[in-house]
Amino acid sequence: MNLTNIVSSVQNIAEAIASVIKVDVTIVDNDLNRIAATGRYKNHIGEKVNRHSVFGFALQQGESFIIENPRNHEACLKCEKIKECKEYAEVCCPIKVNDEIIGVIGLIAFEEKQREAIIDNKVNLMEFLNRMADLIASKLLEKEKTYRMKLLARELETVLHSVDRGIIAVNENGLVLHYNKKAAQLFKMNENEVVHMNIKQLLEDFDLSSFITKNIPIKNREFSYKRNGYYFRGVFDANPILAGKKNFGFVFTFSKISEVLSVVNDIATRTMATSFDHIIGNSGCLKKVKYAAKRAARSTSTVLIQGESGTGKELFARAIHFYSDRAKEPFIPINCAAIPEQLLESELFGYEEGAFTGSKKGGKTGKFELAHKGTLFLDEIGDMPIHLQTKLLRVLQEYVIEKVGGKDFIPIDVRIIAATNKKLEEQVLEGAFREDLFYRLNVIPLNIPPLRQRREDIEVLVEYLLEKCNRKLGKNILKIDEYALKILMNYKWPGNVRELENTIEYAVNMCSGNRITPQDLPNRLRNKEINLKEKDFERIVPIKELEIKEIKKALDYFGNTKQAITKAAKALGMSRATLYRKLKDYGIKQS
């Protein structure tokens, strides 16, 4: 606290005192600078008073006192100017703010008459001076308070403008009180326009009056904004400005949906990014699909991934997205089979506020819009109802979407990857899937082979999944023993890699040592092996039965293509013609 901040007020007070008491007045600050003075010392304003003067003494004492006998009073004894001193009397009164001494008021008598006046009115004079000291202190406090208020306002203004969301505060009638630069940018307005606005002009569908009485905050409400050909979709929060129980308005914070999504996507991309290196397997057939998928990633054409459940269709879709130019944009998956038919349409296309009873206030953004500039993964496309297939076909042809209950077409730039574990061609023949849509989706077809047709991948997958499970469960299982691996190699894996993944997780949980043994595997796998062994040792098996078993095993292993028949025949040690004959004789059907 510094008296120099209120110099002119202090000088006014000094002159007022001098005119009432008729003696000279000097006021010093706590650094002994003469801040104000009247009479003989007026020309010395701004100079320093000596440290051992009565002012220095008063600053140390912190109490008021009167010197009736200058030069003999203890306050004068150390004064450097004691010899030149012409004073008849002196009164000192410290100025205090919250117990801190910030200066001293001094009255100086240069004549006997003035001295007598001081001594005669001692008590009243001290009272008067103390009040003057309080007056100076309160002036200083007031000045400090105003300064702090200004600083606070500047700080809040800086905070307001530094926030990366649009902020608008309105009164209880919706009139704009404050706003930040981001808000003006967001709504493409200049400052004059914003200050004269009512929130209704920005949020047409929002009824402020119904919220004013409720005093509850509003969270993540969607809205759309249109003005002079400028359009965006956004979300806002609104918090009531409460003083006691009364609501004086709301503070709105706005963001564009695209900005919110890009933040979410940034985080998701960092944690969920999938590369082709995450697709494990060295079999020729898997390598082939990986190669085709990498090429597909370089294009924006629609991809249709077919394969049994758990073969890694979604993994492939993610790898394609993150290998493409769209890697930094969102990857939005939606499972068409998991969402009830009535909801699927609004999940995909979104809806406008009031589109149907029970619809969310502010409407809803659909997956197509969320995936803008990125990739939309339509899983289980075979389960999409026919009327939505028609709508999807229109999107793929025109690249615009229409929200449920909406009036406008919203342009979208989305790459579609669809997947199914159903035989889509058969569905087309049965009339359950639109032929034209099938061809639109099937621009780049990818077929992921089931695990039983690429058993050579099992060993590397087990190693990879073991490591993954160790990390997940905080374990340190080093490997799988030879016999347990044999059991895994012989199993049919109807659930493909997902089933293998679950099996390894089960085994890691069961394993008490540092290697997985057959005992750690689920019963369904072990029983098969035991049954097999028992059968092998308990009875003599007819050659025909053995032949049928081995032929079926070979077909399962190599698949049912022409090449596979050649490979199976070679593995069985017979010609292709013999194999075909045996298939016919034993009535074995290729799957």
Ligand SMILES: Nc1ncnc2c1ncn2[C@@H]1O[C@H](COP(=O)(O)OP(=O)(O)OP(=O)(O)O)[C@@H](O)[C@H]1O
């Ligand atoms: N080649 C692979 N390498 C590593 N992990 C794989 C591989 N294939 C599949 N997985 C894993 O198996 C699990 C199932 O894969 P994903 O969900 O991609 O299969 P899907 O074919 O889409 O299944 P569904 O048809 O049931 O949706 C996932 O955890 C995935 O990471």
